[in-house]
Amino acid sequence: MAFHEVRFPDDISRGARGGPVRRTQIVELASGAEERNASWANSRRRYDVAYGIRRADDLAAVVAFFEARNGRLHGFRFRDWADYRSCLPSQVPGPSDQIIGTGDGETTAFQLVKSYTSGAQSWSRIITKPVSGTLRIALDGIEQGNGWSVDPTKGIVGFAVAPAPGVPITAGFEFDVPVRFDTDMLDVTLDLERLGSITSIPLMEIPT
Incomplete structure (x- = not known):
């Protein structure tokens, strides 16, 4: 299939x-x-x-x-x-919408996810079908215009250089x-x- x-x-x-x-x-x-x-x-x-x-x-x-x-x-x-969208329906996806990982200095691949939160409870949904041309990536709140790519069929973001330890990796996208x-x-x-x-x-x- x-x-x-x-x-x-x-x-x-x-x-x-x-x-x-x-x-x-x-x-x-x-x-x-x-x-x-x-x-x-x-x-x-x-x-x-x-x-x-x-x-x-x-x-x-x-x-x-x-x-x-x-x-x-x-x-x-x-x-x-x-x-x-990675954000509310009335908003435009931004590079800080969703946390998709934290750098450890070694890992270069991170799965796109979307979190749904209500009160103290949260559930993360794996996003495998991002829409090409809509993805925005940020490291520690700073948007990255290059140095990364995404597999549009699996939703995996790959970095040319592994993000430094402790650096939050965020993303915004349509899917x-x-x-x-x-x-x-x-x-x-x-x-x-x-x-x-x-x-x-x-x-x-x-x-x-």
Whole structure:
């Protein structure tokens, strides 16, 4: 199975519905109390892009995209318009948005991550599909215009020279979500007035 480095059409993804999904097992005890256990260490995003289809041309584009991916077989990029930046949606990514590591004088490769914090709790999401041309890097708060590169298919930042010990490494970027179709069939309803529609087109994030 392969991953196609192509993004689902943006004009259709803007109308998608969905978001993060977690899986938790809940056991109710005889006492009335309950025990909760996380089945997944990380969340996965699930979307339905059928809501973004507004024209017959949109429908044709989705069918072509589905066929080119062989249904569920091949993954692809998807822009989650509710969460596609290292910063708040209303802001522009800056070089100090996210901490991706601390220099030790030896390590030259660092994985892009995005942290989600509420109160004292925080969860870090691995970012593997940064958008080319949007990445900004800083060492100890000073933006670096060169001396580094990024693998846009894995989200790994590589430095020509290892950052010095104790130096915080930060990054700002836009990113896509690696997903696949969660169905092998598109149920198209033919309509003489709307020229066709699809009731549901589910997408599922591919775990990293």
